[in-house]
Amino acid sequence: MEFLETWTLFFLFNGITIPVDSVIWPFRIFTYISPYRWAQPAIDYLAFIYTAPYADAAPCDASATSASAIGCQSTALDDDGLGFYCPHLPPAGCLGRTGKQLLAGVSQQFPTIFDIGGDVMGYIGICVAVGIVIKFAFLATFVGECRKGEVPKAGGASSGASDRHAI
Numbered sequence: 001m002e003f004l005e006t007w008t009l010f011f012l013f014n015g016i017t018i019p020v021d022s023v024i025w026p027f028r029i030f031t032y033i034s035p036y037r038w039a040q041p042a043i044d045y046l047a048f049i050y051t052a053p054y055a056d057a058a059p060c061d062a063s064a065t066s067a068s069a070i071g072c073q074s075t076a077l078d079d080d081g082l083g084f085y086c087p088h089l090p091p092a093g094c095l096g097r098t099g100k101q102l103l104a105g106v107s108q109q110f111p112t113i114f115d116i117g118g119d120v121m122g123y124i125g126i127c128v129a130v131g132i133v134i135k136f137a138f139l140a141t142f143v144g145e146c147r148k149g150e151v152p153k154a155g156g157a158s159s160g161a162s163d164r165h166a167i
Contacts, residue, residue: 010034016110035130042123048106049099057084057097076104 013023014036023031031037062074062083071091074083078098086094095105 010036013037014040016040033130033133035127035134038123038126038130042120042127045103045120048103051099051102054097054102056088057086057094057101059083059097060085075108076101 009027009030011034012018013027013030014034015031016036020028020031020037059078059080059082060072062072062077071085071094072083073085073091073094073096076096077083078101084094084097084101096102
Protein backbone atom coordinates (compact mmCIF):
# COMPACT_ATOMS: atom_id res chain seq x y z
CA MET A 1 0.00 0.00 0.00
CA GLU A 2 2.88 2.37 0.72
CA PHE A 3 4.24 1.77 -2.78
CA LEU A 4 0.89 2.70 -4.36
CA GLU A 5 0.56 5.77 -2.14
CA THR A 6 4.04 6.99 -3.05
CA TRP A 7 3.55 6.64 -6.80
CA THR A 8 0.11 8.24 -6.59
CA LEU A 9 1.65 11.24 -4.80
CA PHE A 10 4.41 11.40 -7.41
CA PHE A 11 1.85 11.40 -10.20
CA LEU A 12 -0.38 13.97 -8.51
CA PHE A 13 2.45 16.40 -7.79
CA ASN A 14 4.33 16.12 -11.09
CA GLY A 15 3.29 19.56 -12.35
CA ILE A 16 0.70 18.46 -14.90
CA THR A 17 -2.45 18.63 -12.81
CA ILE A 18 -1.26 21.16 -10.23
CA PRO A 19 1.43 23.74 -11.09
CA VAL A 20 4.48 23.47 -8.85
CA ASP A 21 4.09 27.05 -7.60
CA SER A 22 0.55 26.28 -6.40
CA VAL A 23 1.56 23.37 -4.16
CA ILE A 24 1.97 24.22 -0.46
CA TRP A 25 5.37 23.53 1.06
CA PRO A 26 5.01 20.29 2.94
CA PHE A 27 3.76 18.69 -0.25
CA ARG A 28 6.02 20.62 -2.65
CA ILE A 29 8.82 18.26 -1.67
CA PHE A 30 7.01 15.59 -3.70
CA THR A 31 7.16 17.82 -6.79
CA TYR A 32 10.94 17.98 -6.57
CA ILE A 33 11.50 14.25 -6.01
CA SER A 34 8.81 12.99 -8.38
CA PRO A 35 10.36 11.01 -11.23
CA TYR A 36 7.26 11.80 -13.31
CA ARG A 37 8.01 15.52 -13.13
CA TRP A 38 11.46 15.06 -14.63
CA ALA A 39 10.69 12.25 -17.08
CA GLN A 40 7.54 13.74 -18.61
CA PRO A 41 9.17 16.87 -20.09
CA ALA A 42 12.03 14.88 -21.57
CA ILE A 43 9.67 12.32 -23.12
CA ASP A 44 7.37 15.01 -24.50
CA TYR A 45 10.30 16.98 -25.89
CA LEU A 46 11.68 13.94 -27.68
CA ALA A 47 8.21 13.02 -28.96
CA PHE A 48 7.48 16.48 -30.42
CA ILE A 49 10.79 18.01 -31.48
CA TYR A 50 11.55 15.54 -34.27
CA THR A 51 8.04 15.23 -35.71
CA ALA A 52 7.34 15.96 -39.34
CA PRO A 53 5.73 19.33 -40.07
CA TYR A 54 2.00 19.39 -39.34
CA ALA A 55 0.18 19.24 -42.68
CA ASP A 56 -2.74 21.53 -41.75
CA ALA A 57 -0.47 24.39 -40.68
CA ALA A 58 1.16 26.54 -43.31
CA PRO A 59 4.37 28.57 -42.99
CA CYS A 60 4.12 32.34 -43.25
CA ASP A 61 6.41 35.33 -43.04
CA ALA A 62 5.50 37.03 -39.77
CA SER A 63 7.19 40.26 -40.77
CA ALA A 64 5.19 40.68 -43.98
CA THR A 65 2.34 43.19 -44.11
CA SER A 66 -0.17 40.51 -45.10
CA ALA A 67 0.76 38.36 -42.08
CA SER A 68 -1.86 39.92 -39.80
CA ALA A 69 -4.54 39.42 -42.43
CA ILE A 70 -4.05 35.64 -42.49
CA GLY A 71 -3.40 35.32 -38.75
CA CYS A 72 0.29 34.44 -38.93
CA GLN A 73 1.53 33.55 -35.45
CA SER A 74 5.07 34.53 -34.68
CA THR A 75 5.35 33.34 -31.06
CA ALA A 76 7.72 30.57 -32.12
CA LEU A 77 9.59 30.81 -35.39
CA ASP A 78 10.92 27.75 -37.14
CA ASP A 79 14.55 27.29 -38.19
CA ASP A 80 13.94 29.37 -41.33
CA GLY A 81 12.49 32.30 -39.33
CA LEU A 82 8.92 31.64 -40.44
CA GLY A 83 5.76 31.68 -38.36
CA PHE A 84 2.66 29.59 -38.98
CA TYR A 85 -1.08 29.77 -39.50
CA CYS A 86 -3.82 27.20 -39.89
CA PRO A 87 -6.30 28.05 -42.64
CA HIS A 88 -8.83 25.42 -41.53
CA LEU A 89 -8.58 25.82 -37.75
CA PRO A 90 -9.40 28.63 -35.32
CA PRO A 91 -6.31 30.39 -33.90
CA ALA A 92 -6.74 28.70 -30.51
CA GLY A 93 -6.54 25.28 -32.16
CA CYS A 94 -3.45 26.07 -34.15
CA LEU A 95 -0.39 25.32 -32.01
CA GLY A 96 2.32 25.15 -34.63
CA ARG A 97 3.68 23.58 -37.76
CA THR A 98 7.04 22.19 -36.64
CA GLY A 99 7.87 20.27 -33.49
CA LYS A 100 9.57 23.31 -31.98
CA GLN A 101 6.46 25.45 -32.62
CA LEU A 102 4.16 22.76 -31.22
CA LEU A 103 6.22 22.59 -28.04
CA ALA A 104 6.10 26.37 -27.69
CA GLY A 105 2.33 26.40 -28.24
CA VAL A 106 1.61 23.65 -25.73
CA SER A 107 4.02 25.12 -23.18
CA GLN A 108 1.78 28.16 -22.90
CA GLN A 109 -0.88 25.89 -21.37
CA PHE A 110 1.43 23.53 -19.48
CA PRO A 111 4.68 25.40 -18.74
CA THR A 112 5.96 22.87 -16.23
CA ILE A 113 5.91 20.02 -18.70
CA PHE A 114 6.97 21.35 -22.05
CA ASP A 115 9.30 24.25 -21.32
CA ILE A 116 12.65 22.51 -20.84
CA GLY A 117 14.62 24.18 -23.59
CA GLY A 118 16.07 20.95 -24.90
CA ASP A 119 17.90 19.95 -21.70
CA VAL A 120 16.85 16.33 -22.11
CA MET A 121 20.04 14.80 -20.70
CA GLY A 122 19.81 16.98 -17.59
CA TYR A 123 16.26 15.78 -16.95
CA ILE A 124 17.22 12.16 -17.56
CA GLY A 125 20.13 12.61 -15.15
CA ILE A 126 17.75 13.92 -12.49
CA CYS A 127 15.47 10.90 -13.06
CA VAL A 128 18.40 8.52 -12.63
CA ALA A 129 19.55 10.33 -9.47
CA VAL A 130 16.04 10.22 -7.98
CA GLY A 131 15.82 6.52 -8.82
CA ILE A 132 19.15 5.80 -7.14
CA VAL A 133 18.12 7.71 -4.01
CA ILE A 134 14.81 5.82 -3.87
CA LYS A 135 16.64 2.48 -4.27
CA PHE A 136 19.08 3.34 -1.47
CA ALA A 137 16.16 4.37 0.77
CA PHE A 138 14.49 1.03 0.02
CA LEU A 139 17.73 -0.84 0.72
CA ALA A 140 18.24 0.98 4.03
CA THR A 141 14.66 0.24 5.06
CA PHE A 142 15.04 -3.41 4.03
CA VAL A 143 18.29 -3.86 5.97
CA GLY A 144 16.85 -2.07 9.01
CA GLU A 145 13.77 -4.28 9.06
CA CYS A 146 15.86 -7.43 8.62
CA ARG A 147 18.09 -6.49 11.54
CA LYS A 148 15.06 -6.15 13.82
CA GLY A 149 14.28 -9.83 13.45
CA GLU A 150 15.78 -12.61 15.51
CA VAL A 151 17.45 -15.76 14.37
CA PRO A 152 15.25 -18.79 15.13
CA LYS A 153 16.59 -20.88 18.01
CA ALA A 154 17.03 -24.57 17.60
CA GLY A 155 14.69 -26.39 19.94
CA GLY A 156 15.18 -29.89 21.32
CA ALA A 157 12.67 -32.72 21.30
CA SER A 158 12.00 -32.30 25.03
CA SER A 159 10.99 -28.64 24.66
CA GLY A 160 8.55 -29.54 21.91
CA ALA A 161 6.95 -32.21 24.10
CA SER A 162 6.53 -29.88 27.02
CA ASP A 163 4.95 -27.26 24.75
CA ARG A 164 2.30 -29.77 23.67
CA HIS A 165 1.36 -30.55 27.22
CA ALA A 166 1.14 -26.89 28.16
CA ILE A 167 -1.58 -26.30 25.58
